[in-house]
Amino acid sequence: MLLALLALPLTACTPAPKPELRIGTNIWPGYEPLYLARSLGLLKGTGISLIEYPSSTETMRALRHGGIEAGALTLDEVLTLAQDGIDLRIVLLLDVSDGADAVIARPGIESMEDLRGRTIGAESSALGGYMLSRVLDKAGLKQEDVHIIPLMLDEHEQAFIENRVDAVVTFEPVKSRLLEQGGKIVFDSSMIPGEVVDVLVVRAAILADHPESLNTLAELWFHALDYVQREPADAARRMQARLRLPADRVLEQFAGVHMGDRRENDAFFDDAASASVKNATLMMQVMRRQQLLRRDVDVNRLFAGHASYKSTGTTP
CATH class of the missing domain: 3.40.190.10 (Periplasmic binding protein-like II)
Structure with a gap:
């Protein structure tokens, strides 16, 4: 009993491990800042890990079956999962494709x-x-x-x-x-400007467990984008292996991608994401006409998670 009592303060002082946030992605320039952040050592101790899949189909499958907590997907892919009852929340704008x-x-x-x-x-x-x-x-x-x-x-x-x-x-x-x-x-x-949009989504059931990790992730994302601007040669060198391109060709891949920096994210989620909700609704209607969706999706629900955490505006 005495030993047990003596152990209590030590147990009480031991910090609880951070809940794991596994993020699934495939190869795509717009997702590379996540891996740049990892290369820079910024994910250490955050509880955030990146899971690499050969295609977004595999990322979608992992989200369906609970193999990951979050995923980098295009908006149409998010709508596809949502129609099947996968309850997701969009928490970060990653990029908008403009020719890529x-x-x-x-x-x-x-x-x-x-x-x-x-x-x-x-x-x-x-x-x-x-x-x-x-x-x-x-x-x-x-x-x-x-x-x-x-x-x-x-x-x-x-x-x-x-x-x-x-x-x-x-x-x-x-x-x-x-x-x-x-x-x-x-x-x-x-x-088709503004239609191919990449976002980070999390499963709604675990959103409340990861507010700190999501804040951290957002700041690491913005830091990585800033690093590409400040140190383009080193950033290209770090990204070349995954993209299977010479370092001097890496930054060309971003010419057709409009990256989701802090300003773009503020606009994307502004006023309860009214403009974004409208665009997502229009995409849903296109997908319904093309029989890519079987039923309507509650688009407002997809954008309900961003208010659960706030970017601090700091840089690691």
Whole structure:
């Protein structure tokens, strides 16, 4: 009994371990500041870990089954999960694609209209399905006018090189590598401004357990973006291995991506995210028309988590 009593103060003084916040991502320039923060040692002791998946489809699967607490996804992917009853909250704007997502076609295919009768590869369960629906809509084509084969992200480049597809719906850094192989852009996200938006989402059930981690993560994100501006050469060197590009090509990948800095995040979540809710609602309506969603989603609910924590404005 005495030993037990003596142990009480020691137990009481032992800090509780921080709850783990596992974040799933795939390869995409807009997510790289998270890995830059890790490379700089900023995640140590935060309880935040990054889980790398070969595609966003795998990130979505992990969120469905509770394998991770958070994920970096496009807004259309978030809507897809929400319609299936996965209760998520958007907590950070990561980026807006402005040309970095594209449909790359073989030589001889000069326009999106030329895709009629062609074979197109796409990750149809994720952003690829949305991009495909938008290019067909813009070209005045229907799904039955093309042949669609499902391709995971890590299959895009090989399928194109091996002539298994006439075009592929892809994004950086694969986009740049396919252009070097002679590919041609027939459609990209700059033609649908503001529609391809990447966000960080967390499962609503664990939101209350991680306010400190989410504040920390937001500040690390902004710090990493600042680091790219202050130390571009070192940032590029740290990011080149994951992007599989020479260091002098890394920063080019961000030319078609508008990053979600502090100002952009303030605007994104301003006034209860009224503009963002409107844009997400319009996207949901497009997805419903294209039969990418089976039912409506409570978009306001997706934006209800940001008020649960506040960015402190400090820099680590």
